[in-house]
Amino acid sequence: MVMRKKSPLLVEDNKFCPGCGHGIINRLLAEVLDEMGVADNTIGVAAVGCACLQIDTFGIDWIQAEHGRAPAVATGIKRCRPDKVVLSYQGDGDCLAIGMAETIHTAFRGENLTMLFVNNGVFGMTGGQMAPTTLPGQKTTTSVHGRDVTKTGNPANILELLATFETVKYLARGTVTDVAGINRTKGYIRKAVENQIEGRGYSFVEILSPCPTNWGLTPLKSIEHIKNNVAKVYPPGEVLNRTEEAK
Amino acid sequence: MKRELMKGNEALAEAAVRAGCRFFAGYPITPQSEIVEYMSWRVPEAGGSFVQSESELAGISMVYGAAAAGFRSMTSSSGPGFSLLHEGISYISSAELPAVIVDVMRYGTGLGDIFQGQADYWQGVKGGGHGDYRLLVLAPASVQESADLIALAFDKAEEYMNPVLILSDASIGQMMEPVSLPDLKGHDPDQFQWSLKGKQGGDFRRVTSTMYYRTDFNEYIKAKFDRIAENEERWESVSTEDAEVIMVAYGISSRIAKEAVRLGREAGLKLGLIRPISLWPFPKKAFTGFSENLRGFLTVEMSSLGQMGEDVALADRMRHPVYAYLSGDKVPDPETLVATARRVLAGEMKEAV
Secondary structure, three states: OOOOOOOOOEOOOOOOOOOOOHHHHHHHHHHHHHHHOOHHHEEEEEOOOHHHHHHHOEOOEEEEOOOOOHHHHHHHHHHHOOOOEEEEEEOHHHHHHHOHHHHHHHHHHOOOOEEEEEEOOEEOOOOOEEOOOOOOOOOEOOEOOOOOHHHHOOOOOHHHHHOOOOOEEEEEEEEOOOHHHHHHHHHHHHHHHHHHHOOOOEEEEEEEOOOHHHHOOOHHHHHHHHHHHHHHHOOOEEEEEOOHHHO | OOOEEEEHHHHHHHHHHHOOEEEEEEOOOOOOHHHHHHHHHHHHHOOOEEEEOOOHHHHHHHHHHHHHOOOEEEEEEOHHHHHHHHHHHHHHHHOOOOOEEEEEEEEOOOOOEEEEOOOOHHHHHHOOOOOOOOOEEEOOOOHHHHHHHHHHHHHHHHHHOOOEEEEEEHHHHHOEEEEOOOOOOOOOHHHOOOOOOOOOOOOOOEEOOHHHHOOOHHHHHHHHHHHHHHHOOOEEEEOOOOOOEEEEOOHHHHHHHHHHHHHHHHOOOOEEEEEEOEEEOOOHHHOOOOOOOOOEEEEEEOOOOOOOHHHHHHHOOOOOOEEEEEOOOOOOOHHHHHHHHHHHHOOOOOOOO
């Protein structure tokens, strides 16, 4: 077994709960930025929620956006500094509830930046409330009898929505449930960053991620839950690649 | 210097670009749309970026990002749009970043109307966003002052690392007057250690509420806003020394009040005017050196409730009565102000505060 040394960008231990997927995703992103040699010229835009925990432990320039506005903040930075790598990092509530307008319009304008979206199906930091991504029937602290889709809508599949915009160049959904999935996810993140550097346009990567704390499951059971249930609703894979390079 | 005839909103926009503004995000709303329209071509022409944002929430967030990147950044709005800016304004203040916000005030609550008005004094001056912060608030009363104050606003925003609000109004924004503008200035976003540019081999930056990283935050932030309060009062006093009634008015209302001073004095009535140019800090230092015959202050405002009167009473430490002439969505006329001052002297007016 090959042990890879932790990226030097991860300057401190992360602050996420045991079994949380953010730690793996942080590591993948750090490895991508390291391997591409762009960490010194990268600016991250952190969402409100668990995503904001990383700005002290992940050693790149960061800005803490208002809740839901990360892509708008990223737009302001990228327009001013087009030679920098600008990426936003958001969770469910931030990206698809309060920030849906910013998510859609940043894609609609085709900003040349990278959006990372961590889908764990709940509002994590506030204690596991229902999110737009919550599965039908899933119990959360604001859907105690299970999500009723007749009153709260169906799980939000953002990739399907964004795929309708011509300006969107790359869409992928990864998992962090096994080694193969983790490696594929790293590849998606890498492509999304490469697209930006090459000026190919807007890229968005969704990552299915466990939240054992708010799901009330063990870390291992959480992994099983993603494989057996979450990934059925949100199928992993490259959804769209409209870059010239792909053609 | 060469003078041009320009609309207040356009002079303000042009002066912003000349002061080095290279990022603008905005959303159309009357009566400030000329600023958005002007900046849409002018900022790119000067080598900067313009975004017509999907909302004011997004627009101020883009300004937040651009400001963090070290660029002179600005947005403008009015009425309900100004309400939406406050989420971002609070964040920009908490991150201690410079930015300039313009509110071209209109009249009314809720949707209100696109008419001229001065309905946002409370929201702009008292803090429309959440938390424990202040904005330096500057109120132009002419097209020339719209241009002059926007340049000052960018300098002061960087000096204090806090957003600055230009509280203009529909009349000042829409009127045309001769204006002379300074030369075009550049702005180096890399001159600041704090600006986001990638860590480039150094320590990484974290732009967020500065309270997380200071053990002395409470004292520190109080001292910062105290410094603004002490150093940034601006006002114009007109014939206040011997005045028996002193009007207090800013923006468009102060133009009329100044004319009323002239008319009143011609008729032998000792009128004066204090015109606050900074609304926060309110020019307390202007409230001194009055005649023993001063009978009271008369605030002149285009609102219905009289939003500035309490600040006048406080600045005067309640030594004199404060009366109000509130013209709502109508620009007052100078004759009515003279007649109102006569009623003050005749003891016919009810105190407003």
